[in-house]
Amino acid sequence: MFRTAQTNGTWDFPPRYRKVVSGRGFGMASTSLWMSVDVAPNARPLFQNERCDVAVVGAGIAGLSTAYELAQRNMSVIVIDRARIASGMTARTTAHLAPLCDDLMSEFKKLRGLEAAKLFYESHAAAVDRIEEIQELENIDCSFRRLDGYLFQGDGMPADVIDKELEVVREVGAPVDRHVGVPLRGCEDRQALKYPRQGTFHPLKYLAGLVRACEVRGVRVFS
Numbered sequence: 001m002f003r004t005a006q007t008n009g010t011w012d013f014p015p016r017y018r019k020v021v022s023g024r025g026f027g028m029a030s031t032s033l034w035m036s037v038d039v040a041p042n043a044r045p046l047f048q049n050e051r052c053d054v055a056v057v058g059a060g061i062a063g064l065s066t067a068y069e070l071a072q073r074n075m076s077v078i079v080i081d082r083a084r085i086a087s088g089m090t091a092r093t094t095a096h097l098a099p100l101c102d103d104l105m106s107e108f109k110k111l112r113g114l115e116a117a118k119l120f121y122e123s124h125a126a127a128v129d130r131i132e133e134i135q136e137l138e139n140i141d142c143s144f145r146r147l148d149g150y151l152f153q154g155d156g157m158p159a160d161v162i163d164k165e166l167e168v169v170r171e172v173g174a175p176v177d178r179h180v181g182v183p184l185r186g187c188e189d190r191q192a193l194k195y196p197r198q199g200t201f202h203p204l205k206y207l208a209g210l211v212r213a214c215e216v217r218g219v220r221v222f223s
């Protein structure tokens with residue numbers, strides 16, 4: 001975390017971060033391929049009082065998915081963001097939809113135990129399935145596709161990290177295959193796990209479709 005100070009209407013960053021963010025404004029440290037999509041062209045500033053059942057604060061994938069699920073259940077919903085809709089972390093993601101923890105399921109189990117690790121996997125797998133279902137249901141053209149993911153031994157990493165991970169991934173019930181070698185130059189001998197049928201998509205095209213589907217159900221979006 002880093003702190004910022006606002007003076008005379010402009011944000012100031014600690015010196016070590018200035019190089020990264022210079023000229024890009026608050027929070028805009030990077031520009032991604034996704035960002036050319038205007039996710040919510042109808043979004044307007046909120047100047048007046050509004051009534052609703054639920055106000056969702058924050059319009060990334062979490063907030064907009066929540067708004068969609070609530071609107072599906074006939075609730076009246078407002079979404080409010082302090083910035084452009086979907087311009088936060090969701091605009092910068094690698095967009096690989098993986099039901100398993102990047103920081104290793106074996107580490108997760110060590111910290112939280114097997115039951116929580118199982119719940120983590122099951123909820124993330126259900127979330128990926130739900131994205132697949134919604135983009136079909138709502139005809140969202142977001143290049144969703146299933147693809148295999150690989151976890152492979154990094155430079156200097158002991159090989160048994162992969163075997164320990166395999167054990168826990170099997171315990172939580174996720175599909176996994178053991179491999180040696182991945183199709184990258186210099187990685188022919190690396191110990192690896194293959195996770196079949198993970199996912200990927202264009203996150204902001206997906207959210208643009210989700211906003212349209214929300215608006216059809218009466219959701220009001222403000223930024």
Ligand SMILES: Cc1cc2nc3c(=O)[nH]c(=O)nc-3n(C[C@H](O)[C@H](O)[C@H](O)COP(=O)(O)OP(=O)(O)OC[C@H]3O[C@@H](n4cnc5c(N)ncnc54)[C@H](O)[C@@H]3O)c2cc1C
Binds near residue numbers: 093
């Ligand atoms: C480089 C990178 C690569 C990643 N790769 C992957 C990946 O491959 N797979 C994966 O699953 N995840 C990945 N992630 C993580 C993933 O992008 C995030 O977990 C996800 O996008 C978070 O979504 P969100 O809706 O919670 O947050 P955000 O998308 O950040 O949305 C939060 C929104 O809330 C708004 N907001 C914040 N505070 C307020 C406030 N006080 N009032 C009003 N609005 C507010 C912000 O403006 C923003 O629009 C990656 C992240 C990064 C940075």
